[in-house]
Amino acid sequence: MTHIKDNLAAINLQISHACQLANRSIDEVCLLAVSKTKSAELIQQAYESGQRAFGESYIQEAIEKIQQLAHLNDISWHFIGPIQSNKTRLIAENFSWVHSVDREKIIHRLNEQRSNQDTPLNVCLQVNISDETAKSGINVNELVKYATLIEQCDHLTLRGLMAIPKKNDSQESFSKMAELFTELKLRFPSVDTLSMGMSGDLSQAIANQSTMVRIGTAIFGEREIVKE
Numbered sequence: 448m449t450h451i452k453d454n455l456a457a458i459n460l461q462i463s464h465a466c467q468l469a470n471r472s473i474d475e476v477c478l479l480a481v482s483k484t485k486s487a488e489l490i491q492q493a494y495e496s497g498q499r500a501f502g503e504s505y506i507q508e509a510i511e512k513i514q515q516l517a518h519l520n521d522i523s524w525h526f527i528g529p530i531q532s533n534k535t536r537l538i539a540e541n542f543s544w545v546h547s548v549d550r551e552k553i554i555h556r557l558n559e560q561r562s563n564q565d566t567p568l569n570v571c572l573q574v575n576i577s578d579e580t581a582k583s584g585i586n587v588n589e590l591v592k593y594a595t596l597i598e599q600c601d602h603l604t605l606r607g608l609m610a611i612p613k614k615n616d617s618q619e620s621f622s623k624m625a626e627l628f629t630e631l632k633l634r635f636p637s638v639d640t641l642s643m644g645m646s647g648d649l650s651q652a653i654a655n656q657s658t659m660v661r662i663g664t665a666i667f668g669e670r671e672i673v674k675e
């Protein structure tokens with residue numbers, strides 16, 4: 448118990464220091480606790496320490512935990528992993544956010560499958576900022592096209608951008624994301640979210656306009672490798 452509670456306190460302190468250094472208000476940055484591969488019990492411990500937003504990457508285990516924790520009805524669940532098109536219904540019906548949208552087909556499916564819910568699904572476009580062919584994410588030059596598509600969907604709300612910058616060209620990628628985020632906000636009024644920063648680079652992300660840091664290891668400890 449104390450373990451997760453202490454880790455959360457340490458991360459929140461780190462976020463507040465990073466905000467101070469960047470001359471930003473702490474209210475501008477949200478902590479997303481990445482609980483993939485971690486049990487419902489551990490998530491509940493984080494919840495009892497005040498954490499409310501949780502990120503999951505593997506749909507099957509995520510759904511199990513969402514059902515186990517259904518009594519904690521003010522949790523917001525964020526899907527942050529790669530999206531297979533046959534899994535979009537589970538995302539549309541069980542999550543309030545999805546950060547990893549990068550295909551037109553996925554946008555249309557999520558919109559249609561969200562239509563029987565009361566609230567729109569909050570969507571971030573994943574940007575392939577380091578231009579690694581193996582990784583997911585849209586190219587920078589397609590950003591406006593995809594943002595426009597999402598804006599036209601009744602059951603989706605375009606909230607912003609997500610990126611996983613590559614380890615070594617970090618600073619360039621981080622500042623490029625900050626630029627793209629600023630441009631997108633001017634063009635699309637619903638945009639208010641830059642999902643960027645993990646356990647190893649959260650201060651740098653906050654210095655570069657991140658509004659949501661996705662932290663797993665520093666809260667829940669190292670993960671065992673999982674097979675999909």
Ligand SMILES: *Cc1c(COP(=O)(O)O)cnc(C)c1O
Nearest residue numbers: 481504527645646661662663664
């Ligand atoms: C696993 C994961 C994280 C959390 O990474 P840590 O290094 O454990 O903080 C953040 N974002 C995404 C997309 C992830 O898959």
